[in-house]
Amino acid sequence: MKRVLFSLLAFSILFLSSHAWSAGPVGYAGTDTCLGCHQDRATFMSKSPHWKKAVPGAPINQEGCESCHGPGAAHAEAGGGKGVGGLVTFSKKERADVKSAACLNCHEHSTQLVNWDSGTHKTMDVSCSDCHTLHSPPKAPAGYGTTLAGLGYSPSREYQVCGKCHLDVKARLSRRSHHPIVEGRITCSSCHQPHGSTYPAMIKAPSINQLCYKCHAEKRGPFMWEHPPVDENCATCHAPHGSVHQWLLTEKVPNLCQACHDTTTHPGTMYSKQSLFTGKAPAVQSVGRACLNCHSNVHGSNAPANPANEFNRGSYFLR
Amino acid sequence: MKKGFAVAFVMVLVSVSASYAEQADMFSGGFFLGGRALSLDHQSGKFNEYNAIGPGLFGGGDARYDNDRYYLNAEATYLGDGDMYVKLKGGKWDSFKYSLFYTEFPHNYSFENKSVFINPGSENQALPSSRAALNNVNTWPSQSFDEKISRKEVGGAVEVTAIRPFFFNVDASRLQRSGQNAFGAVDAFGGTASAGSAGSFTSRLTDIAQPVDDHTTNTNALFGWKNKQYYAAFGGGFSEYGNSAEFTRFQEPFFPPTGASPTTAAVGTIVGPPDNRSWNLKFAGNAKLPYSSVFSLTADYQQNTSHTTLLNSIETGTQATPVIAPLQLSSPAFNGNVQYWHFGATLTSSPMKDLTTKFYFKYLDRKDNSDVITFANSAGTAAPITNSLYSFQKTSVGGEATYRFMKNLKGVLGYDYTDTKREDLPITSIVFNNIPDTWDQKYIAQLVYNPLDWLGARLKYQRLYRNSHFEPGTNPEPEASTPANTTLANNIRRFDAGDKVQDMVKFTTDITPTDALGIALEYAYKLDNFNRNTLGFQQMEENEFILDANYVFKGMKLFAFFDYDMSHTSQTQRQGAGGNGDPSTPPSPTGFNWNADMRNQNYAYGLGTSFPVMSKLALIVQYDFEKNNGWANFTSQSFTAAQTGLGINNGNIDNPYWDGYTRQNISARLVFDYNQHLAFSLGCLYTQFRTNDGQYAGYQYAYPFSTNGSSYLSGAYLDQSYKANVYYLRAMYRF
Helix, strand or coil, rough: CHHHHHHHHHHHHHHHHHHHHHHHHCCCCHHHHHHHHHHHHHHCCCCCCHHCCCCCHHHHHHHCCCHHHCCCCCHCCCCCCCCCCCCCCCCCCCCCHHHHHHHHHHHHCCCCHHHHHCCCCHHHCHHHHHCCCCCCCCCCCCCCCCCCHHHHHCCCCHHHHHHHHCHHHHCCCCCCCCCCCCCCCCCCCCCCCCCCCCHHHEECCCCHHHHHHCCCHHHCCCCCEEHHHHCCHHHCEEEEEEEEHHHHHHCCCCHHHHCCCCCCCCCHCCCCHHHHCCCCCEECCCCCHHHHCCCCCCCCCCCCCCCCCCCCCCCCCCC | HHHHHHHHHHHHHHHHHHHHCCCCCCCEEEEEEEEEEEEEECCCCCCCCCCCCCCCEEEEEEEEEEEEEEEEEEEEEEECCHHHHCCEEEECCEEEEEHHHHEEEEEEEEEEEEEECCCCCCCCEECCCCCHHHCCHCCCCCCEEEEEEEEEEEEEEEEEEECCEEEEEEEEEEEEEEEEEEEEEEECCCCEEECCCCCCCCCEEEEEEEEEEEEEEEEEEEEEEEEECEEEEEEEEEEEECCCCCCEEEEEEECCCCCCCCCCCCCCEEEEECEEEEEEEEEEEEEEEEEEEEEEEEEEEEEEEEEEECEEEEECCCCEEEEEEEEEECCCEEEEEEEEEEEEEEEEEEECCCCEEEEEEEEEEEEEEECCCCECCCCCCCCCCEECEEEEEEEEEEEEEEEECCCCCCEEEEEEEEEEEEEECCCCCCCCCCCCEEEEEEEEEEEEEEEECCCCEEEEEEEEEEEEEECCCCCCCCHHHCHHHHHCCCEEEECCCCCCCEEEEEEEEECCCCCHHHEEEEEEEEEEECCCCCCEEEEEEEEEEEEEEEEEHHHHHHHEEEEEEEEEEEEEEEECCCCCCCCCCEECCCEEEEEEEEEEEEEEEEEEEEEEECEEEEEEEEEEEEEEEEECCCCCCCHHHHHHHHHHHCCCCEEECCCEEEEEEEEEEEEEECCCCEEEECCCCCEEEECCCCHHHCCCCCCEEECEEEEEECCCCCCEEEEEEEEEECCCEEE
């Protein structure tokens, strides 16, 4: 009798465990079940790193679709449908931290994400899926600022992704003077670290100037004659995303320069319509490039200074 | 040569890829070849500011290989003369990746500028032998120059993660720039710099085509260790900048128009950026702590150095008798040395459910340890001049608390205190007005609300109080050490280092009622009140409205974008102190206050659609428009007869053309998908840019000076307006 009971118990354990093995973990429906209805979502995914068996932590080596979307058995058993079964669907209504957690489960080890917790994007409820699409290829550049796309000049998709939230920046990138982002030469991430940074405005350097010097090394100096606002913060005079004024300036020259410089000589002069070529008292400080006509080395100079002559001094950024 | 290289690269991509085409799962790619025709009303640097759109062929290709372990993406495109790129990216999934690139593109500023020199753009620019003809632009040497810079960059990077928990990144690049800049050099012989009189032109100026020939080499490496709880990385970088055209010499062209030319042409020198080096070390680390806390620490050190052998003589004297005078220098060379220290620490925690806090400390120190050079003239007739060294320290502490009130409602409160100490140390006994130290207190409140699956909104308010500590000086500049200038200097506040109160509001909403329709709306307001500035900026205000919408319906896509941005800056200055720089004193004919109101009304919109015309044929049409109406209103405090004669009074000094411009692009293209591999594209683009700026109206190249001599301008940026039509046909094949 004991043998019979023991055999029945062993058989039951074997039967139940084998049944559980074939169905996968409790609550999971399995990828094949998902694809039964959502085959269209797999086409692009199947070519991505997420579906590479050689990548140890890839979803295909775990629970497949349910690695990111959560257990789907309830969803499948209910016959599917939007909002059915408590899946993580990465919709706008879902909490950003819940959506991001699905990604961070695996990508937490990424060195790109070490400052995610300190970054502004996390604070502002931006989730990974707001920027990254996994089930479809990146969309071709389209929309405002992309008229050159047919000619082969196309902004990166990145600029358009960032522009979804940063509308004011997107508008400035097409202003008269701008960095070549809409032309596809640089991207937002050339300067910013969207995954979080301990630096201001999530830039990729401790200060704005140190960031700008990476591409504009000729402005790095150090110069003998320094212009303090230039050395402290390029953004005092320049609007890096774009400006209606030339050279990305925050205000038109000469007014921008005059905001800091006023003496009894020309810096305090009212350069109005009358000081232009067509005015009654044209002034070289007003026409064309205005102050920059003469103060060409405004970013700094190593030219000598003649104490007996003020007109060709490096100290005034004239040479 | 480069074009050939690009074509060869594409051919290699195509042939290699085609030979493996049967392995369709692993190989994909394509290539395109096109031709362009261009109709341009005149050469304009603005038309091709960052491009090289011209008549001729363009093309490119890409190939992608991807097996279960390795991937390789190669891409090459030739877009025009001096405009191409080759990129290669590859690696082993989750193990390592590498990239190589070569890019080349122009940065065009201004085309067909004129020059009084026979060899503009060279390092020794000479006047024609017949210098008497220089006062007429039509008799200038026929050489013109384009202000443009060609950029060629090559580089690569490797990232290794296979040695997890360790990782290693290294990158290197070299940028080569060549071209020329327009550089204005003021007359070295004493052209007056005071306000003009009727019909005159103040100061004499020569535009010179300054050669640009430099390179920048950057290398960086980062080695680190990361597990689930800790992260630590050490890195460093080295950057070297070399300038092959640091000194540009030119013959001074000034001479009395009716008299004899100077017996000796004085040679002036422009000094360009010095060779410099920069190296840096950094550490970054973080640790996960209890209460879902993360503590992050960063430390950076950077040292920038430069070296210039200083010129020990300088042109001076008079127009009739120019002299190259020796200078007495305290050192024959200048060695620049600036160090940056940066520390940052951040603690992010979730001490209780739905509450997240962040506290941070940041410190940035820029210390200038450069050489101090004193310049004295041999005759000892003027006080020596010494450079000053600018250093500053910026310390920030702050925090923010984020609380989730409901599932879809989140609030953020933040505070930031930033203390900036500035040192502009004059080494001589001359006392400058020190740039003030400032203390910023910033308060931030934000709401993030996503009440519905199709509706989200963000609201942000920020107030900044900036207080400054201004120390009145006694002698603002050695040459201008008059009581009036001292009073002026003590009344002006540099706008970024003066007291101000700033308010910022931004509201953004995203509406996606259906998967096919997306709408984003934004309103932003910003007000800077420089409430303690007697002279300088008084107020800056900006209002902006933005709409961005997309709609997809049965294969048809529509988009619309609208941006309306109004900005206003008001400014108060004092012209000629008239012996009294105090702005509160009554005006005199030679000393009076004036105000300027600068307004910019910028609006931009874009409309576009793409839709199937018939089977396999789609039409894409797009229109972008932008217009900036800029004007300035100048108001003088004085109405003296002499100034009224110059038009300086309240009635007629407004300027309606102050950085006004209009830009519009219309593009249309037909895309015909012959089959799943082959497609053709036929398109046209009309693009127009028109400036409306008083600074360039009535432009004169050789402008007579009030007493003698002329200014010799180049016409730089006179070429900005353009109209262009581009037609193109492109064939694309994908496999």
